[in-house]
Amino acid sequence: MAEQPKYLQVADILRKEIAEGKFRDGQTLMTEEELRMRFNVSRQTVRQAIALLEDDGLVDRRRGSGTYVRHGPRRRMQGTLHVGVITTYITDYIFPNIVSGIESVLSDNGVVMTLSATYNNVKTERSILERMLDGQVDGLIVEGTRTARENENEDLYRRLAERNIPVLFMNSYYPGMMNMPHVVMDDYGGGRIAAREVLSRGYRRPGGMFKVDDLQGKERLKGFLDEMRAGGISIPDDRLLLFSTEERMNWQSTPEGRAFVERLKRREADCVTCYNDAFASSLMNILQQDGMKLPEEMGFIGFDNAIYAELSNPKLTTLGHPKEAFGSLVAEKLLRMISGERERSVNMAWNLIERESLPRVERR
Amino acid sequence: MAEQPKYLQVADILRKEIAEGKFRDGQTLMTEEELRMRFNVSRQTVRQAIALLEDDGLVDRRRGSGTYVRHGPRRRMQGTLHVGVITTYITDYIFPNIVSGIESVLSDNGVVMTLSATYNNVKTERSILERMLDGQVDGLIVEGTRTARENENEDLYRRLAERNIPVLFMNSYYPGMMNMPHVVMDDYGGGRIAAREVLSRGYRRPGGMFKVDDLQGKERLKGFLDEMRAGGISIPDDRLLLFSTEERMNWQSTPEGRAFVERLKRREADCVTCYNDAFASSLMNILQQDGMKLPEEMGFIGFDNAIYAELSNPKLTTLGHPKEAFGSLVAEKLLRMISGERERSVNMAWNLIERESLPRVERR
DNA sequence: TTGCAAGATATGTACGGACAAAAAACGTGG
């Protein structure tokens, strides 16, 4: 009591006990009177504590009956289910397609969706999660932000877990995050596929550019390097450009970025494996403006099969992301989680889409 | 007290007085002690009442200082601004473009956006509004649902108004809704433009299909008919198909819809003005499958300049919706409203985009 | 066994009082 008010202490203890599942039978096990005795406080204090739990949606109070712990599907009857979806972007790149897949499943099931974007900003993610917490969502689909770094918002995810709100990560996830399942592409495997493709088409001085502040990029890079090593090719550091999101919009203007482009212009590599199609497309443009002939003078392979892939010139050879199907799978999985089932994580396989940007080459 | 508990009565009175602006100076004017005297209740009861107002975000309590009424920009310091966006659809039609316009402005200003779709269902709209209310948004952009009918959710909009949460309607709005401004296309004017275009190109037996459960459609229809009348053309009822959203997906299979299509096949009209490009496109397909040659045998004009317009064959002549620019304008307006300014409603003008579906015709 | 009424049990409302802690107002001395 010297530090924290009693009602908070009581609330915390009860919160913890609920999280541990001590009250599986339905009722909070204790009436206000029993709690009063147990903690040796007044009934008002007990009520104040329980009020907090009620705000959090952890318990329901019924006059004349008792206080009940909620588990499982939150809203008992009336009222629609609400699902929150948190992605890095909404209207860019392949996200409209993924969201569309999610949306179609949710709306078919009469579930209301709430969509927010983090723009790869951890603070924004925090702010959105806070809103979701007191907005009483019944489930959450999250694309992790900066997942290769320390997870600043772990406390909020813990609170979601305490409230039995199912969370499903997609595309990218925080490793070791309390048994929350994820649906992601097999990024490590994708990196290996890309490398194998590059090698089998005769390239011998491969380069690469990867975003490394999220798991996706790190895994793609790892798979890429492992497969290269297995093929007997080692890649010097200066044929690799590693960057993080801050530089997304202007990686070309960083010292490393400029140096990398210069080396490519000097033909120090014969092909580039790119983190995704957006970067592949913009890098191709830069080199073409400098007069390089593509794909003859340099091969390219990307990830995701975004719109750019079909529209760019030469058309991009790329690993195809299932997008709509991916979104649908994610949504279906979350709905099952909401209805109480345990779901496993999924790694989806890439399928190579061969276009024009990575032609077979002769000895150079 | 015979009916409602005292603390609710007190809360309601205070809520009303706050809404009327009685406490413009900052403090609630009354301390808990003063309120206790005024209402002749105990201090606990007063506190219980104020707690409700605090939940609603109407007041802030500061220990040792007093209870203050919040007006204007909600979150005082820390914490990002949150804006809710409610549209009828998200990933369909022109909505991705509009949302993109909104999103770019909001994210440039560091504002977090939360996006939800009603699918033109008033109950869903209600459910979303409830979430927005206890999610503490700082502003709301709403595309009204079924705006030509009674507004079932007026109570919720009133509560938003009570809490000083600015609401801006777009595309479609509820007439007479407490001074909440709107940004819409000039639908009446658009109807007239379409009619004028049809007439000036020589068509003399014009038909039309319009959705009439929202204001947009009603206004477009009204403008269309008025301009026709002004041009000396009266349109018999059976050359018009009026429908509502329920039938959106399958208007072709309703008795009226089938009858309408049959009349078109018998060439009882020489052109059709369509509620929007989606309907225009699908109607064109139906007639073409029946062997009709377009645009020679029947002219078409739509609204919105959606993707279909460019992709269909023949390419659609249509009235262009500004989409991204529209979204940006809406977002900028709402941000100004959040920072306290009063904003006027806007009717944006259409611009005609001439493609292939409404060619000039000779006397028939 | 069923139906209903009375009683027991639980939460909801309301009152009173007391002290704690933070902020604001005041007063005093420099």
Add this chain to the structure above:
DNA sequence: CCACGTTTTTTGTCCGTACATATCTTGCAA
């Protein structure tokens, strides 16, 4: 006039009590 400590004001926490009201349980009677 300012600085600093003291007092006052105001909200926060906590206790005890009483009664209201909804729900559940029990037991009696048909």
